[in-house]
Amino acid sequence: MxxxxxxxxxxxxxxxxxxxxxxxxxxxxxxxxxxxxxxxxKNMNAAIDVEQIITxxxxxxxxxxESIKTGSEEFNKKDKxxxxxxxxxxxxxxxxxxxxx
Amino acid sequence: MxxxxxxxxxxxxxxxxxxxxxxxxxxxxxxxxxxxxxxxxKNMNAAIDVEQIITxxxxxxxxxxESIKTGSEEFNKKDKxxxxxxxxxxxxxxxxxxxxx
Numbered sequence: 001m002x003x004x005x006x007x008x009x010x011x012x013x014x015x016x017x018x019x020x021x022x023x024x025x026x027x028x029x030x031x032x033x034x035x036x037x038x039x040x041x042k043n044m045n046a047a048i049d050v051e052q053i054i055t056x057x058x059x060x061x062x063x064x065x066e067s068i069k070t071g072s073e074e075f076n077k078k079d080k081x082x083x084x085x086x087x088x089x090x091x092x093x094x095x096x097x098x099x100x101x
Numbered sequence: 102m103x104x105x106x107x108x109x110x111x112x113x114x115x116x117x118x119x120x121x122x123x124x125x126x127x128x129x130x131x132x133x134x135x136x137x138x139x140x141x142x143k144n145m146n147a148a149i150d151v152e153q154i155i156t157x158x159x160x161x162x163x164x165x166x167e168s169i170k171t172g173s174e175e176f177n178k179k180d181k182x183x184x185x186x187x188x189x190x191x192x193x194x195x196x197x198x199x200x201x202x
Contacts, residue, residue, distance in 0.1 A: 045145045048193045052173045068169045070197075072153045092149045096171075 008032045012039035012047045020050045025058060028100065034066065037096040040073060044094040051096045066097040109133045113140035113148045121151045122159065129164060129201065138197040141174060145195040152197045167198040 010023045020037070027035045039047035055065055070092060077087040111124045121138070128136045140148035156166055171193060178188040 042146055044149055045143055045193070048145055048171050048195060051171060052191075052193045056173055065171070068171060070149050070152060070166070070169060072157055090153075092146070092153045094149060 008034060009036045009038055010050075012037060012043045012050065014043070017046055017049055017053070020046065021053050021058065024050060024054050024098065028059065028063060028098075034097055034099045037098065038094070040093045041091045044092065047094050047096060051098065054098060062101055063098050064101050066099040067095075068097075069095045071095070109135060110137045110139055111151075113138060113144045113151065115144070118147055118150055118154070121147065122154050125151060125155050125199065126159060129160065129199075135167065135198055135200045138199065139195070141194045142192045145193065148195050148197060152199065155199060163202055164199050165202050167200040168196075169198075170196045172196070 008027055010020055010027065012020055024035050024037065037047045037050055051065060051068075055063055071094075072090050073093050074088050074090050076084040077089045079085050109128055111121055111128065113121055125136050125138065138148045138151055152166060152169075155164055172195075173191050174194050175189050175191050177185045178190045180186050
């Protein structure tokens with residue numbers, strides 16, 4: 001078992017949607033019972049799209065949504081040079097747990 | 102009681118975030134026990150932002166999240182002239198129910 005296989009969290013970034021759909025499918029096919037889809041800010045849409053594609057189409061009979069959790073993360077704003085400032089800002093977060101039926 | 106007050110669903114569109122935060126607050130202040138935040142596609146991010154701002158900041162002591170539900174809606178694609186075609190396409194949907202503590 002490689003390092004990758006142990007990690008059952010798929011972080012949603014700016015790749016095409018299907019990259020994440022494939023990543024989730026791969027995790028289940030490699031034997032994971034649960035896979036977490038995590039996203040923050042603008043990527044939360046895509047996390048829900050991935051969840052819907054997996055549970056309503058690609059793995060409809062095998063996988064269902066166990067839980068959906070929202071939250072907020074605080075971080076230090078960066079200035080125009082990309083350097084951290086003392087100003088705090090918040091971003092919303094989304095964690096969806098899928099499980100084998 | 103006006104028509105508006107009866108309706109406890111806030112649909113998230115493309116207005117500034119605070120318009121929806123205010124709409125949700127208004128509903129609770131007018132006596133609603135529950136308020137539903139609904140969004141589809143690209144507006145789902147904003148729905149989660151509104152939920153977080155209400156439950157973690159503006160109404161932290163009064164309101165909490167009761168449920169978060171995702172889904173898909175199918176509709177007919179429009180052609181370049183804006184006319185409905187026979188081609189189906191899907192969009193993800195998000196419904197968040199907030200309730201008074």
